[in-house]
Amino acid sequence: MTPLAFAEKYGFHIVVEGAGGCRDIEGAYCCDLLSMVMGRAKENDAFVTVMANINTIAVAVLADVACVILCEGIHFDDACIARAEQQEVCVLETEESSFAVALKLGKELGLC
Amino acid sequence: MNGLKWTYEVDGSDFTRAGEASSNVKKNLRKLGVSPEVIRKVSIALYEGEINMVIHANGGKIDVEMTPEKIDMVLADTGKGIPDIEQAMQEGWSTAPDEVRSLGFGAGMGLPNMKKYSDEMRIESTVGVGTTVYMTVYIK
Numbered sequence: 001m002t003p004l005a006f007a008e009k010y011g012f013h014i015v016v017e018g019a020g021g022c023r024d025i026e027g028a029y030c031c032d033l034l035s036m037v038m039g040r041a042k043e044n045d046a047f048v049t050v051m052a053n054i055n056t057i058a059v060a061v062l063a064d065v066a067c068v069i070l071c072e073g074i075h076f077d078d079a080c081i082a083r084a085e086q087q088e089v090c091v092l093e094t095e096e097s098s099f100a101v102a103l104k105l106g107k108e109l110g111l112c
Numbered sequence: 113m114n115g116l117k118w119t120y121e122v123d124g125s126d127f128t129r130a131g132e133a134s135s136n137v138k139k140n141l142r143k144l145g146v147s148p149e150v151i152r153k154v155s156i157a158l159y160e161g162e163i164n165m166v167i168h169a170n171g172g173k174i175d176v177e178m179t180p181e182k183i184d185m186v187l188a189d190t191g192k193g194i195p196d197i198e199q200a201m202q203e204g205w206s207t208a209p210d211e212v213r214s215l216g217f218g219a220g221m222g223l224p225n226m227k228k229y230s231d232e233m234r235i236e237s238t239v240g241v242g243t244t245v246y247m248t249v250y251i252k
Contacts, residue, residue, distance in 0.1 A: 035163075035221035038156050039228060043148070051216040058131035059216075062138065062155040064148070079128075087135075 001025055001108045003046065003067035003090045010104055012069070013093040015081060020090035023066045028105040030098045034059045041065055046105055048098050052076050057083045057091075066090065071098045115179035116144075122162055122189075124171025127215065133174050134158035141178075146251065153249045154183050157229040160222045161187040161245060167208050167217065168192065169243065178251075185230075185247045193239035201227065 004021040007014045014021070029041035030048040037059050041047055047065040049056065052074050060068045067090035070076065075093060076084070084091045094101060106112040118140065120133035138155045158174065165172040169191025177184045194200045201223050208218025227233045230247035237243040 032216055033219045033221070034216035035160065035219050035225060037216075038160060039221055039225040043152065053215050054128045055131070055215060055217070058135070058159065062131070062134060062152075062159050064152055 003069075003092060006046075006105075006108060007092045009108075010094075015070075015076065015091040015093050016084040016089060018067075018084060018090040019088035020066045023090075025066045025105065025109070027109065028102060029065070030102050038063055048101050048105070050074050050098065052080065054080050054083055056080070057087060057089055060084075060089045061087045067092055069094065069101055071096055071101055115177045116140075117178075118176045120174040120176075122165045122171045122174060124166050124169065127166050127212070130162045130166045131159050133162055137176055141183075144178075150183070150249055150251055153229040153231075154185070157226045157233075157247050157249070158185060158187075160225045160229075161185070161247070163217055164222045165189050165191070167212050172242075180251065182231075182251055183249045185249075186244065187247075188242065188244040190242040193241055194235065194237040194243055195239050197235050197237060 002022050025046045026044040027042050028046045031037050032049050032051040034055055041063045043064040044066045046067050048069045050072050070093045073095045123129050134155050141151045169189035172189030175186045199205055203224045204220040206218050206220035212218040231250045232248040234246045
């Protein structure tokens with residue numbers, strides 16, 4: 001399932017479509033420590049976090065994840081959104097918790 | 113044999129700009145048709161290096177050289193140096209300040225990640241003089 005299809009199905013806000021929006025989500029990684037994400041998130045993962053700063057976008061690009069899903073109603077500021085648009089990073093936002101998002105991703109990935 | 117070379121100055125004053133060198137290298141490698149796995153390894157190792165230079169050393173210089181066989185990266189700073197490299201290599205060990213932690217770094221993963229994603233890594237450091245990290249990722 002692509003990030004855009006996932007967002008539409010569960011009513012998440014699509015902040016930036018980017019190139020990632022149309023990639024298939026192949027896994028998920030939930031974490032707010034960006035160094036840990038760098039080392040452990042896999043290509044085409046959905047990266048689920050509450051960490052909303054410009055480095056979040058840099059990590060998403062370098063780890064080559066399919067999308068960033070920002071939880072708990074937290075928003076990226078305009079500079080982050082501009083960077084995400086420039087770097088073609090798909091960004092979704094939701095009011096839900098990381099755990100609730102992880103459950104939905106697990107269901108769509110056939111893991112639970 | 114001389115390969116392609118790229119040099120970057122890392123600005124130590126702006127944490128949000130860390131990643132410019134690694135993003136640029138990533139773009140260059142992609143244009144050159146390097147495999148995604150090699151690009152990922154180089155990008156992650158370099159980005160962690162850049163972050164370290166900003167957090168601990170007020171910036172520095174990165175040299176990248178690519179030959180058909182490998183990509184060599186040299187990250188040199190004139191920061192405070194690492195007193196105990198073995199300790200610094202341990203996952204979870206960190207001397208980063210709180211403001212860096214609040215941005216999602218400083219968890220003691222930087223050097224371990226650099227080691228994990230490079231095929232070879234060597235650190236030379238002298239307290240009060242600076243640190244140079246040599247990393248190599250093989251293409252073949």
